[in-house]
């Protein structure tokens with residue numbers, strides 16, 4: 153039995169937990185305001201809000217319901233456009249109308265829900281954050297400028313909120329209906345009723361994080377699959393610092409990583425790197441373990457954590473082993489992982505004072521696009537010499553690549569243009585890109601060379617000049 157709240161209605165359903173949430177909403181609850189576009193998490197037409205209680209406060213995030221399993225809704229408040237609509241237009245809907253932000257209207261519900269998510273979310277009410285909240289929504293008609301103006305209007309209005317109780321203020325201003333005032337209590341009661349699901353003790357259940365890979369790759373099969381829903385399991389969530397190491401629960405999302413103070417403290421440019429990963433709703437869903445186990449050669453989190461020389465903890469029926477992430481990949485989608493073994497946590501050492509880190513990604517568009525090539529580099533310096541190097545690259549071979557030979561070469565070297573040119577020659581030897589929709593073999597080789605140089609230009613601007621890229 154899966155229990156949650158859908159808008160203002162408690163739900164208890166015996167449907168398979170692998171059912172797609174969008175189908176449940178539209179076909180079983182006849183809430184057809186939530187649209188079907190791509191069914192691949194790409195267009196945002198099916199955006200919903202998912203609410204829970206965190207640190208005693210109601211917390212909402214946008215997600216794409218087309219790649220969300222029903223089981224991930226357990227214990228949550230699922231909000232569709234019908235759960236927001238009232239007699240009058242909400243200030244979000246009003247701003248979109250006033251600025252001409254809707255034409256054919258197909259995308260509009262998704263934009264409204266995303267902007268409602270911004271109003272209900274915990275990010276500061278800035279124009280940049282309002283526009284970023286829409287980065288998972290595609291519109292073929294408006295050209296986005298009118299929607300950006302609507303975002304500005306909403307920000308201006310939200311700025312008058314003065315930090316009162318957020319939910320009560322949003323109710324009073326007509327953003328959300330009055331029933332939201334009772335949701336926190338209802339969710340708390342529901343949480344007490346539901347027992348926490350445990351990680352699987354055998355190999356018969358398929359682990360699912362956010363579902364953003366599985367439900368794109370094999371949606372039909374997933375509807376009927378027996379699933380272990382890892383997404384909200386407390387034991388697999390969260391980021392903690394223990395001494396010099398950071399431990400990240402396997403089901404922690406890209407957005408949780410992006411908004412973590414512990415992570416920001418360790419990686420000061422974290423925000424710039426993470427905004428390159430997919431879009432707001434997909435970051436709210438995609439987990440770090442899902443990224444690693446999917447084993448895409450261009451997984452951003454995989455390349456990022458390979459550059460940090462992370463380790464992973466694998467667990468089978470309570471038996472744990474820790475291996476370097478770089479040893480996890482044995483061939484195209486072949487992993488050092490036994491049936492029934494699941495990924496429990498990721499561990500990496502906090503970069504010290506003499507250690508620097510950088511991540512680069514090139515793709516065809518800024519948001520919602522996987523990389524043509526991505527790369528990360530971490531260097532620990534001893535005065536002007538490289539003491540330890542960790543370099544990774546994606547899109548240049550069948551697996552996410554740890555550039556072992558390049559790292560070995562860099563050890564003990566000073567940072568000069570000739571060092572980098574020699575390192576590039578070694579790097580070109582250890583990669584094996586293929587030509588595909590993301591570019592030719594030659595293009596990807598050139599791209600990785602440029603990203604490799606870009607790491608040094610960013611990290612050592614006084615030693616390595618921009619001209620090296622030309």
Ligand SMILES: Cc1cc2nc3c(=O)[nH]c(=O)nc-3n(C[C@H](O)[C@H](O)[C@H](O)COP(=O)(O)OP(=O)(O)OC[C@H]3O[C@@H](n4cnc5c(N)ncnc54)[C@H](O)[C@@H]3O)c2cc1C
Nearest residue numbers: 193361362363364365366430438439441442443445452495
């Ligand atoms: C529109 C869209 C845009 C995207 N953009 C990007 C992007 O820019 N960059 C990027 O890197 N990726 C991108 N992705 C891919 C995806 O979002 C990420 O790979 C994400 O991190 C996958 O996590 P998940 O929890 O959703 O995986 P799931 O689909 O839930 O699982 C993926 C695999 O991991 C397994 N698994 C999950 N958790 C565990 C565990 N703890 N132990 C063992 N196995 C486990 C599952 O069984 C499955 O085999 C995008 C996807 C979509 C739909």
Ligand code: FES
Nearest residue numbers: 189190191196218
């Ligand atoms: S239908 Fe396009 S993102 Fe869900």
Ligand code: FES
Nearest residue numbers: 255256291292293
């Ligand atoms: S208004 Fe037509 S797709 Fe956005």
